[in-house]
Amino acid sequence: MLAKVTSCAVVGLDGAIVEVEVDTSRGLPSLTIVGLPDVAVQESRERVRSAIKNSGLIYPNKRLTVNLAPADLRKEGPAYDLPIAVGILLASEQVWSDRVENALFVGELSLDGGVRHTTGILPMVALARERGFHTVFVPAIDAPEATLIQGLEVIPVTDLASLVSHLQGLRSIEPYHYNLDFSADEPPSYAVDFTHVKGQEHVKRALEVAAAGGHNVMMTGPPGAGKTLLARSMPSILPQMTAEECLEVTKIYSVAGLLPPEIPLIQHRPFRAPHHTISHAGLVGGGHFPRPGEISLAHRGVLFLDELPEFGMRTLEVLRQPIEDKIVTISRAQGTLTFPANFMLIAAMNPCPCGYFGDATKECTCSLTMVSRYQKRISGPLLDRIDIHVEVPRVEYDKLTDDRLGEKSEDIRARVEKAREVQRQRFAGTSLICNADMGPAEVREYCAVDEAGRSLLKAAMQQLAMSARAFHRVLKLARTIADLAGSSDIQTHHLAEAIQYRPRRQV
Ligand SMILES: Nc1ncnc2c1ncn2[C@@H]1O[C@H](COP(=O)(O)OP(=O)(O)O)[C@@H](O)[C@H]1O
Numbered sequence: 001m002l003a004k005v006t007s008c009a010v011v012g013l014d015g016a017i018v019e020v021e022v023d024t025s026r027g028l029p030s031l032t033i034v035g036l037p038d039v040a041v042q043e044s045r046e047r048v049r050s051a052i053k054n055s056g057l058i059y060p061n062k063r064l065t066v067n068l069a070p071a072d073l074r075k076e077g078p079a080y081d082l083p084i085a086v087g088i089l090l091a092s093e094q095v096w097s098d099r100v101e102n103a104l105f106v107g108e109l110s111l112d113g114g115v116r117h118t119t120g121i122l123p124m125v126a127l128a129r130e131r132g133f134h135t136v137f138v139p140a141i142d143a144p145e146a147t148l149i150q151g152l153e154v155i156p157v158t159d160l161a162s163l164v165s166h167l168q169g170l171r172s173i174e175p176y177h178y179n180l181d182f183s184a185d186e187p188p189s190y191a192v193d194f195t196h197v198k199g200q201e202h203v204k205r206a207l208e209v210a211a212a213g214g215h216n217v218m219m220t221g222p223p224g225a226g227k228t229l230l231a232r233s234m235p236s237i238l239p240q241m242t243a244e245e246c247l248e249v250t251k252i253y254s255v256a257g258l259l260p261p262e263i264p265l266i267q268h269r270p271f272r273a274p275h276h277t278i279s280h281a282g283l284v285g286g287g288h289f290p291r292p293g294e295i296s297l298a299h300r301g302v303l304f305l306d307e308l309p310e311f312g313m314r315t316l317e318v319l320r321q322p323i324e325d326k327i328v329t330i331s332r333a334q335g336t337l338t339f340p341a342n343f344m345l346i347a348a349m350n351p352c353p354c355g356y357f358g359d360a361t362k363e364c365t366c367s368l369t370m371v372s373r374y375q376k377r378i379s380g381p382l383l384d385r386i387d388i389h390v391e392v393p394r395v396e397y398d399k400l401t402d403d404r405l406g407e408k409s410e411d412i413r414a415r416v417e418k419a420r421e422v423q424r425q426r427f428a429g430t431s432l433i434c435n436a437d438m439g440p441a442e443v444r445e446y447c448a449v450d451e452a453g454r455s456l457l458k459a460a461m462q463q464l465a466m467s468a469r470a471f472h473r474v475l476k477l478a479r480t481i482a483d484l485a486g487s488s489d490i491q492t493h494h495l496a497e498a499i500q501y502r503p504r505r506q507v
């Protein structure tokens, strides 16, 4: 007999429907899985057999063929265990139920019949709703994640035996209801607060501007000046995510298998700080079955690259395309795949190998060639994509020992939120979120400057040898500075501040 059960695959960040067909026929007892299955799917045979036996059911002594359709889609992972088991039970007429109709099954089985956590539940359930399915059967542990998508019946499955009695109508499993509060009420307590960072007022200002408009930042300065500390304080001034942004980011973490089990929703902007030994695939995503990399995990949040030159030229160059396009494209045999990667880059570096080039008191021990070689590890095209370059000098003794506390992150965040609100209204009805997202058309529309501003820009273009990209970036940055000041038009002093954040090669 032939049985059909519907399941789901995840390709990139999107679900794709997979039909699981099970056929029984006479012949030597065996189980064959066809339809481009990977090793984990092949191993499904053993798990399914044990799970069925250990759930008090009968594993048919027949020749079983499982087809996963469409055949051209590569199937990975153990998520098909549950639909295969249900298919076998239907095909061997141990279960007959109309509850299988219009429903989607996903889940990994353990040998005793228990149903285990499966990654990518969120995109699968999103697809189920889009395709008009009525019910999704998911591992009980993943049920809260599934209910982030509303309008579907979510059945939490703990084990195969209880699923069978539910399907037979003997003992129904209660649909799972869970209302997650999206309005991310209280911001969490942050590990570091700007109030504890002494001095460095101009750096704090630069970071405030960056947070307000989503701009990239590069901090340069001697060791121990507070670059890492400042960058780590960044989450405390980032604006709240909207409900849409939360879902978008949560989808990425769901596919990466990084959702916290208790509250499976990412409510705060991510802050990712990968070490410089990270691999290519780890940074931009990839692998046999492509997974999102750090730049996608930092989507809508911050990617902090400390000690930037240590990352090496080749690793850094792969960041160029995603910084510009806000997505990352991964090529593989079956075509290309994209992940979102709209992050704010915050980078920190020393000016030279010894770290004291340009320091007012401590002498630099590097030769000019060494300094130049060190700085050249970061290519011009990458520097060009960073809007804000700030120097972080050593803090003076007086400032460091000053008992007065600096401005609290909370107050800075309030200003950032206000500037973001202006941007939300500006970009209402579009896919843009902040000023850094603007393309040439929006720059033209929203970044008009007056006569005085134009002559300032002209002079800056010539003196700093700015590229067309840098020119647009200056205008976007000036827009943010004006938004922070509550000004509807960009004034000359807003432009002047934006221009002074452009990089200057020191050697
Ligand atoms: N501006 C500052 N205010 C308060 N403490 C500071 C400051 N700068 C540095 N420190 C102290 O020095 C430590 C090292 O700073 P860090 O941010 O790692 O320096 P860098 O990354 O520039 O080498 C910090 O953890 C902090 O204790």
Ligand SMILES: [Mg+2]
Pocket: 224, 227, 228, 229, 306, 348
């Ligand atoms: Mg540091």
